[in-house]
Amino acid sequence: MKNLEKLFAELSVQKLQNQTRRHFLMDCVSKVGGLALAPLLFGCEPGTSAKAPTGLNLSERDLNPLAPLAPPFMGKAKSIIYLHMAGAPSQLELFDFKPELAKLHDQDCPESLLEGRKFAFIRGVPKMLGPQAKFSQHGESGAWVSDYLPHFSKVADEVAFLKAMHTDQFNHGPAQLFMQTGSPRLGRPSLGSWVTYGLGTENQNLPGFVVLTSGGKTPDAGKSVWGSGFLPSVYQGVQCRSKGDPVLYLEDPSGMSRDMKKNVISAINQVNKEDFEAFGDPEILARINQYEMAYRMQIEVPEVMNINDEPEHIHELYGTKPGEESFANNCLLARKLVEKGVRVVQLYDWGWDTHGTDHDGSIDMGLRNKCREIDRPMSALLLDLKQRGLLEETLVVWGGEFGRTPMQENREGKVQGFKGRDHHVDAFTMWVAGGGIKKGASYGITDDFGFSGVDERTSVHDLHATLLHLMGFDHEKFTYDFQGRPFRLTDVEGELIRKILA
Amino acid sequence: MDFIVPLFGRFHPILVHLPIGFLLFGVLMVFLSKEKDSGHSQSIQLAFFVGSVSAVLASISGFLQYHYEGFSWETVQFHLALGALTTVTGFYLTWDFRKTVNWTSFRWKSFSLLVLLLFTGHLGGNITHGEEYLTELLPDGLRRLLGDSTDAEQGLTLPESGWEDLKYYENVVQPILNSNCKSCHNPRNKKGELDLSTLEGLKKGGENGVVFHANDAEKSELFSRLVLPSDDDDHMPPKEKRQPQKEEIELIKLWLETGASFEGTLGEARPAVKLLDPFFERLEVPFYPQTELAEVSADSIAALKKMGFFVEPVHLGSALLKVSCLNFPDFEDADLSKLSSLGGNLAYLDLNDTQISGEILSQITAFPNLTVLKLNSTLIEGKDLATLQQSPNLKHLYLNGTQINPEDLAALESLPALEKVYAYDTPLSGNPAVKKFRFSLETGGYSLPPIPSDTIVY
Numbered sequence: 001m002k003n004l005e006k007l008f009a010e011l012s013v014q015k016l017q018n019q020t021r022r023h024f025l026m027d028c029v030s031k032v033g034g035l036a037l038a039p040l041l042f043g044c045e046p047g048t049s050a051k052a053p054t055g056l057n058l059s060e061r062d063l064n065p066l067a068p069l070a071p072p073f074m075g076k077a078k079s080i081i082y083l084h085m086a087g088a089p090s091q092l093e094l095f096d097f098k099p100e101l102a103k104l105h106d107q108d109c110p111e112s113l114l115e116g117r118k119f120a121f122i123r124g125v126p127k128m129l130g131p132q133a134k135f136s137q138h139g140e141s142g143a144w145v146s147d148y149l150p151h152f153s154k155v156a157d158e159v160a161f162l163k164a165m166h167t168d169q170f171n172h173g174p175a176q177l178f179m180q181t182g183s184p185r186l187g188r189p190s191l192g193s194w195v196t197y198g199l200g201t202e203n204q205n206l207p208g209f210v211v212l213t214s215g216g217k218t219p220d221a222g223k224s225v226w227g228s229g230f231l232p233s234v235y236q237g238v239q240c241r242s243k244g245d246p247v248l249y250l251e252d253p254s255g256m257s258r259d260m261k262k263n264v265i266s267a268i269n270q271v272n273k274e275d276f277e278a279f280g281d282p283e284i285l286a287r288i289n290q291y292e293m294a295y296r297m298q299i300e301v302p303e304v305m306n307i308n309d310e311p312e313h314i315h316e317l318y319g320t321k322p323g324e325e326s327f328a329n330n331c332l333l334a335r336k337l338v339e340k341g342v343r344v345v346q347l348y349d350w351g352w353d354t355h356g357t358d359h360d361g362s363i364d365m366g367l368r369n370k371c372r373e374i375d376r377p378m379s380a381l382l383l384d385l386k387q388r389g390l391l392e393e394t395l396v397v398w399g400g401e402f403g404r405t406p407m408q409e410n411r412e413g414k415v416q417g418f419k420g421r422d423h424h425v426d427a428f429t430m431w432v433a434g435g436g437i438k439k440g441a442s443y444g445i446t447d448d449f450g451f452s453g454v455d456e457r458t459s460v461h462d463l464h465a466t467l468l469h470l471m472g473f474d475h476e477k478f479t480y481d482f483q484g485r486p487f488r489l490t491d492v493e494g495e496l497i498r499k500i501l502a
Numbered sequence: 503m504d505f506i507v508p509l510f511g512r513f514h515p516i517l518v519h520l521p522i523g524f525l526l527f528g529v530l531m532v533f534l535s536k537e538k539d540s541g542h543s544q545s546i547q548l549a550f551f552v553g554s555v556s557a558v559l560a561s562i563s564g565f566l567q568y569h570y571e572g573f574s575w576e577t578v579q580f581h582l583a584l585g586a587l588t589t590v591t592g593f594y595l596t597w598d599f600r601k602t603v604n605w606t607s608f609r610w611k612s613f614s615l616l617v618l619l620l621f622t623g624h625l626g627g628n629i630t631h632g633e634e635y636l637t638e639l640l641p642d643g644l645r646r647l648l649g650d651s652t653d654a655e656q657g658l659t660l661p662e663s664g665w666e667d668l669k670y671y672e673n674v675v676q677p678i679l680n681s682n683c684k685s686c687h688n689p690r691n692k693k694g695e696l697d698l699s700t701l702e703g704l705k706k707g708g709e710n711g712v713v714f715h716a717n718d719a720e721k722s723e724l725f726s727r728l729v730l731p732s733d734d735d736d737h738m739p740p741k742e743k744r745q746p747q748k749e750e751i752e753l754i755k756l757w758l759e760t761g762a763s764f765e766g767t768l769g770e771a772r773p774a775v776k777l778l779d780p781f782f783e784r785l786e787v788p789f790y791p792q793t794e795l796a797e798v799s800a801d802s803i804a805a806l807k808k809m810g811f812f813v814e815p816v817h818l819g820s821a822l823l824k825v826s827c828l829n830f831p832d833f834e835d836a837d838l839s840k841l842s843s844l845g846g847n848l849a850y851l852d853l854n855d856t857q858i859s860g861e862i863l864s865q866i867t868a869f870p871n872l873t874v875l876k877l878n879s880t881l882i883e884g885k886d887l888a889t890l891q892q893s894p895n896l897k898h899l900y901l902n903g904t905q906i907n908p909e910d911l912a913a914l915e916s917l918p919a920l921e922k923v924y925a926y927d928t929p930l931s932g933n934p935a936v937k938k939f940r941f942s943l944e945t946g947g948y949s950l951p952p953i954p955s956d957t958i959v960y
Contacts, residue, residue, distance in 0.1 A: 070817050147955075387926040389902070
């Protein structure tokens with residue numbers, strides 16, 4: 001009798017020990033929480049959230065989430081190369097020529113500009129800072145480009161400038177997220193993810209969305225700027241490196257043969273497929289596909305990421321040096337990737353945050369050095385795409401996450417040792433080139449100091465709407481159902497910038 | 503206390519449901535009763551009576567609503583008349599029920615009350631929700647069958663030449679109002695008591711009087727409301743609605759500033775062409791040939807995909823296909839037969855980096871709608887190009903990285919649709935012997951010569 005009691009006691013202790021946090025949570029969900037959670041969970045069911053874009057053959061997409069798809073309308077472009085200058089370059093030294101600002105140089109900033117404004121670092125009444133670069137007009141379009149970008153000024157006729165861009169975030173992280181995902185908060189899919197989700201990718205041996213970074217650091221906002229948000233994770237950007245192994249851990253460990261690898265992968269995928277049949281979770285498909293893609297990528301990625309075989313004149317054009325991590329190498333890679341059918345290539349170059357706190361962050365020196373690093377490569381990229389007939393099918397976008405103030409930064413109320421400008425949301429310049437873009441156009445006018453847009457202002461959502469349009473989407477109809485409502489890249493805003501369309 | 507009467511009018515939307523409920527119930531009971539004395543007579547009588555009394559209240563409140571809320575007589579007349587008729591019929595049935603001996607005929611009378619009720623209700627619904635409330639969700643085909651117009655309000659369009667002679671008001675201002683304001687400011691739905699769908703309505707103004715003043719745009723609400731900050735309550739159209747284009751607003755402003763004439767022409771107002779540019783009707787020449795073709799079956803497309811081809815329509819719903827051998831690098835001449843069934847559906851063919859020879863070009867004629875042909879980095883030769891002459895729709899031809907010579911291109915001159923030829927990295931690149939052609943020729947070979955600043959580090 002005594003023994004039996006002992007046995008029961010042990011059994012219940014054992015049972016309690018087996019109760020983990022997971023069991024507890026599971027009970028919560030299935031019993032009490034189930035009621036309250038029902039509407040939320042409904043949004044996660046396959047078939048509602050994993051719904052493919054309209055008109056799509058579901059079963060094909062189910063098996064291969066990256067299968068190519070026709071766009072809803074005839075898009076002018078089929079790929080995007082987005083050059084993001086992380087830190088935000090100064091429009092006042094590059095494209096937005098303001099002779100009036102020069103006259104105010106070193107004078108106190110007029111009260112009218114400061115009223116009701118908040119700046120990231122400027123306090124009190126700062127001094128105005130005249131343009132530090134020399135400007136002249138270039139090409140048939142007469143585009144204003146400064147002497148900071150001597151090579152780019154020769155190709156300025158190829159691009160359309162947006163000179164009165166504005167945003168509403170004055171810190172790098174949120175502003176980068178806003179620029180890339182349409183929302184300053186975490187959790188939304190990036191532009192690249194939306195496009196890859198909508199169009200899939202043509203080359204089944206390469207990722208659909210590749211990210212390359214240079215300048216020594218990744219963007220302040222972290223990897224979420226190329227994240228897939230609530231879209232299935234296969235649509236997120238794949239970060240590749242231009243130095244060393246292009247994709248980490250892509251090589252087989254020594255002693256593992258390709259056949260063996262194949263067997264391992266097909267065994268894993270078999271198990272995963274059974275799991276998918278049981279649970280219907282689209283993430284499992286994503287995982288299956290990633291295994292398969294990784295296997296195929298092992299061959300193709302090292303090939304496409306190798307710039308050694310490019311002819312000498314191409315290296316000269318871009319200013320590339322194989323083996324280093326540079327914006328130039330990344331530009332050349334971007335062309336190679338697009339040529340191979342990659343849908344979106346996103347380049348982040350870090351180091352544009354010119355506050356004037358040190359030499360590198362100065363408008364008259366550090367910024368020039370950064371400009372020299374991108375001037376030749378980005379001009380080369382345009383020319384190289386053009387000569388191959390790829391520019392007509394590719395959109396090239398250039399810009400930072402915001403602009404910079406016409407005032408000299410005075411952090412903590414003190415004059416800085418170097419010339420610098422603070423973050424500025426009301427006016428900055430971006431440019432777009434390629435498929436469907438009107439060459440040599442300039443849209444947007446800022447006031448005499450380059451402080452605010454006075455005409456033809458364009459928002460981040462407007463830019464997104466225009467890019468999606470050129471890829472063959474109506475940004476108002478391109479939605480994804482999540483948590484019970486359809487989401488758009490442009491949220492409830494965004495107007496096509498028709499004036500820059502060819 | 504003079505708010506009481508209009509307030510009672512606003513109860514119409516609630517009150518109408520009483521007669522609907524009671525009368526319907528009465529009719530239902532009539533039909534459930536096999537004969538007059540089936541034990542339901544009291545409920546039937548009560549239902550008809552209460553229904554009719556509430557119908558009186560509904561009619562009165564309805565009339566007051568019409569009177570105080572700016573509905574036009576044309577919109578409400580039939581609803582009102584039928585409502586009154588329903589009320590009378592209701593009372594008649596209450597009275598008739600006691601005396602009636604012919605149950606069948608009474609049932610028919612009740613049935614007509616039902617019909618009246620439905621019609622009145624429907625007309626009422628049309629007034630609040632708009633006439634297209636029910637039909638707008640139907641498929642287009644069905645809507646046309648019902649005589650509904652399916653195309654949305656046409657916006658402003660202008661001819662590129664001859665716009666000077668158009669009437670500024672009639673051909674510019676009114677179309678702008680039609681596409682941006684009419685949905686809320688029309689005779690049926692007069693928000694702010696303002697009808698912007700006609701000249702008379704515009705002249706009459708809204709609840710706060712005249713909405714435009716010649717030569718003073720700032721004072722004219724027709725303009726000033728449009729440029730208020732979008733979160734201002736008075737901003738028009740309300741911020742969650744589609745906003746007019748900037749140029750449309752400017753055109754309204756210019757019309758006001760130049761005298762707001764209903765007769766003047768657009769030319770007299772001297773608008774900047776920049777303002778008109780977005781509205782010029784430009785015939786966009788479609789890139790691909792416009793032909794009526796049957797779509798290739800999903801099965802054949804799936805089969806091609808299995809073989810390694812990339813196959814997609816040029817856009818959703820198009821029968822024309824894009825085919826690429828991006829993932830089929832071993833493609834050789836014999837493989838073209840796999841595509842032969844596509845025929846006229848093939849519009850875009852990418853054979854870059856494949857193992858084809860120039861011979862394949864003679865078979866390209868099997869695809870009469872081929873518009874883009876990519877032959878980069880293949881073994882085709884210049885002499886083979888002559889066989890392409892049978893491709894009437896070929897627009898873009900890619901020959902980068904091939905061995906073609908300047909004299910070979912002459913054969914392409916007779917291709918009627920050809921616009922662009924890419925021949926970068928060929929014997930043509932940087933070759934002075936290349937002459938000008940009817941199509942544009944890109945031979946590339948760009949360089950960015952070194953400059954001193956390339957090496958200056960600051």
